[in-house]
Amino acid sequence: MPDENPGRTPYIAGNWKLWGTRAQAADYCERLLPLLFEADGRRPDVGLCVPYTSIETVATALAGSGVVVAAQNMHQAETGAYTGEVSAAMLLELGAGAVVLGHSERRQLFGETDRALTEKVPAALAAGLQPILCVGETEEEREAGDMERKLRHQVQEGLEQVDDGRLADVVIAYEPIWAIGTGKVATPDQAQEATSFVRALVGDRSRAAAERVRVLYGGSVKPENAGEILEQADIDGALVGGASLDPDSFARIVAAAG
Numbered sequence: 001m002p003d004e005n006p007g008r009t010p011y012i013a014g015n016w017k018l019w020g021t022r023a024q025a026a027d028y029c030e031r032l033l034p035l036l037f038e039a040d041g042r043r044p045d046v047g048l049c050v051p052y053t054s055i056e057t058v059a060t061a062l063a064g065s066g067v068v069v070a071a072q073n074m075h076q077a078e079t080g081a082y083t084g085e086v087s088a089a090m091l092l093e094l095g096a097g098a099v100v101l102g103h104s105e106r107r108q109l110f111g112e113t114d115r116a117l118t119e120k121v122p123a124a125l126a127a128g129l130q131p132i133l134c135v136g137e138t139e140e141e142r143e144a145g146d147m148e149r150k151l152r153h154q155v156q157e158g159l160e161q162v163d164d165g166r167l168a169d170v171v172i173a174y175e176p177i178w179a180i181g182t183g184k185v186a187t188p189d190q191a192q193e194a195t196s197f198v199r200a201l202v203g204d205r206s207r208a209a210a211e212r213v214r215v216l217y218g219g220s221v222k223p224e225n226a227g228e229i230l231e232q233a234d235i236d237g238a239l240v241g242g243a244s245l246d247p248d249s250f251a252r253i254v255a256a257a258g
């Protein structure tokens with residue numbers, strides 16, 4: 001990572017999406033652990049975003065390693081008539097330390113709204129979970145020159161109910177939808193431009209928070225392209241989908257951030 005960001009610890013998070021029975025999760029952790037942090041030098045923060053059913057297995061298997069286990073969604077309420085939903089307290093009890101909120105697949109396929117995220121982000125913080133708020137534009141929006149409008153809306157709504165003093169505790173993942181799972185990675189310049197815009201949006205609320213908040217890039221990150229993405233000044237890490245399913249390639253991406 002570049003020296004321009006001395007205060008921001010790089011963060012590499014693997015997003016398993018719908019993958020990982022408990023048996024697969026345990027096997028994955030066993031293979032990953034010896035591969036992590038082999039090299040000396042700056043250690044990035046590492047997270048694994050796993051299905052609810054594997055949170056406890058992964059938290060147990062990785063206990064003491066410093067790897068944070070994240071859920072991929074949660075409900076903002078503590079209890080209530082919300083069939084099929086899970087609260088922050090339930091996730092904490094399983095050993096989760098973070099939660100992905102507003103992933104584009106939740107937004108596009110499962111009706112996640114910016115309104116709900118306005119409540120979810122502060123609810124996660126209040127409970128002691130680190131929110132990883134995902135934002136990003138579609139290909140049509142980018143082509144129509146609408147990227148900034150979309151990002152502004154998503155960042156402003158997601159952070160609306162977060163106190164200025166806690167803004168930097170939110171991790172924001174910029175994930176252009178056209179680059180997710182498509183193999184079509186954003187160029188380093190495109191990723192830098194958008195992440196720096198996201199940081200500036202946080203700066204509209206608090207200059208100090210903008211300096212400290214970590215902004216990740218996500219979308220077809222692989223060991224082969226991680227280095228050139230991670231060296232961009234405003235990119236503090238990566239949210240990795242497909243390439244995180246292989247412990248070896250995930251560990252190589254972690255190493256690229258060290």
Ligand code: PGA
Pocket residue numbers: 015175179180181182183218219220221239240241242243
């Ligand atoms: P991908 O997914 O790395 O497979 O493109 C990224 C994500 O959805 O977080």
